[in-house]
Amino acid sequence: MPTTVNPILIRFGGAHKSSFSMNASELNQAASSILRRAKEKAFYKGLPVYFADKGKIMAEYSDGRIEVAKISNDVARTLRHSRSQRNR
Secondary structure, three states: OOOOOOOOEOOOOOOOOEHHHOOHHHHHHHHHHHHHHHHHHHHHOOOOEEEEEOOEEEEEOOOOOEEEOOOOHHHHHHHHHHHHHHOO
16 A cells, blocks of 8 residues: 655744755754754743753753753653653
8 A cells, every 4th residue: 555755844944845855964954943943932931942862851051051851750750661662
């Protein structure tokens, strides 16, 4: 049975074409734009941006500080469960 693929356009970053048809340079430019705009929006609201680095959840703040995020036990359990599901 043939599968139809609907490409996801990277609209948040302002791309005007499918990510499937972008070359590496265009993808990097779109990713940089998306990250910049996400940081602007989060920092404007006084919120950090969260990302993973070497298996740890990190938080980046508007003043440039980057710290290991403090997460609750519920969140830690959810992350462990999510990782175990991906590794199946």
